[in-house]
Amino acid sequence: MTAPETRTAPDGGSALVLRHAPGAPQAAVLLLHGGRADGLTAPTWLNLPGRRMRPFASAVRRAARPHPLLVAEVRYRHRGWNGPRGDAARDARRALDELRDLTAPELPVVLVGHSMGGRAALRVAGDPRVAGVVALAPWIPAGEPVEQLDGRTLLVLHDERDRITEARRSWAYLARARAAGAHGAGIVMSEGRHAMLRDAGAWHRLTGLGAAAALGLAALPEPLRAAADGPGDGRTTAAEVLAALDHPHPGRTGP
Structure with a gap:
C-alpha cells in the first residue's frame, strides 16, 4: 500500500487523506469514521475511531481485486456532529469535492461509514458520483432523510446488541430508503456490538464485499x-x- 498522503483544500484545511492511490483507479472508496454527538475540538493524532477503519480499507481492496481502487479517509475538523451544524456531513462533502478534483469526473465512489460516519455518509449520498453506501452500526436519529439514496446501493450492518446506536433505527431507515428507491439490504451481525471488534473479520469481509458489489466489481x-x-x-x-x-x-x- 502506498504511504498516506494528505491533500490540502483551498481553505488550508484538508478533508481528505489518501490511503491508496493507484495510477489509474477504476473506482474510489471513501471511509468515514465515528465520532460524538457533540464536540468542537479537533480529533487528536491518535484518533482511535479513524484507526479502526483501516482494516476496512484493506478488505475493500481485497474484495475488488484485480480492479485498482483509490482509497481515502475523511478528515474531520471536529469530533462531533454538533446538531444543526452537521459538521461531519460538511466535511464529507468537502472530501468528495477534493476527490473530484483528483480523479476523472465519472469515477464512481462508495462511502463506508461507521456510527457518526455512517450518518454523514448517508446524508451526502446524493452526490452524483456516489454509487452506494455501506453503513456500519450507523447513528440514525429519527427523521433522517432518505430521498438522496434513490438509485443508490445501500448495505447496513448492525449487531442488534449494540448499546451505542440502535439497530432498530437502522432497520427502520433501511425500510424507508428501500421505499424511496434505494437498492438496499441489511445484515444482522451476530457479534461486534458497536466497536465491531468481536468477529471483526466478518465485519471486514462483508463490508469489502458490499462496497465492491456496489461498484459492480464483485458478485x-x-x-x-x-x-x-x-x-x-x-x-x-x-x-x-x-x-x-x-x-x-x-x-x-x-x-
Whole structure:
C-alpha cells in the first residue's frame, strides 16, 4: 500500500487523506469514521475511531481485486456532529469535492461509514458520483432523510446488541430508503456490538464485499441478493451470507 498522503483544500484545511492511490483507479472508496454527538475540538493524532477503519480499507481492496481502487479517509475538523451544524456531513462533502478534483469526473465512489460516519455518509449520498453506501452500526436519529439514496446501493450492518446506536433505527431507515428507491439490504451481525471488534473479520469481509458489489466489481452471494431484491424487510444474517461465500453458487456481478 502506498504511504498516506494528505491533500490540502483551498481553505488550508484538508478533508481528505489518501490511503491508496493507484495510477489509474477504476473506482474510489471513501471511509468515514465515528465520532460524538457533540464536540468542537479537533480529533487528536491518535484518533482511535479513524484507526479502526483501516482494516476496512484493506478488505475493500481485497474484495475488488484485480480492479485498482483509490482509497481515502475523511478528515474531520471536529469530533462531533454538533446538531444543526452537521459538521461531519460538511466535511464529507468537502472530501468528495477534493476527490473530484483528483480523479476523472465519472469515477464512481462508495462511502463506508461507521456510527457518526455512517450518518454523514448517508446524508451526502446524493452526490452524483456516489454509487452506494455501506453503513456500519450507523447513528440514525429519527427523521433522517432518505430521498438522496434513490438509485443508490445501500448495505447496513448492525449487531442488534449494540448499546451505542440502535439497530432498530437502522432497520427502520433501511425500510424507508428501500421505499424511496434505494437498492438496499441489511445484515444482522451476530457479534461486534458497536466497536465491531468481536468477529471483526466478518465485519471486514462483508463490508469489502458490499462496497465492491456496489461498484459492480464483485458478485453478491445469493442471501444478500435475495434480501436486496425481495419484497420482505431486506434483511439477512451474517451467518447466511458468509456460508454462501464459503460455498458459492453461480451468481451475477454487481448489486
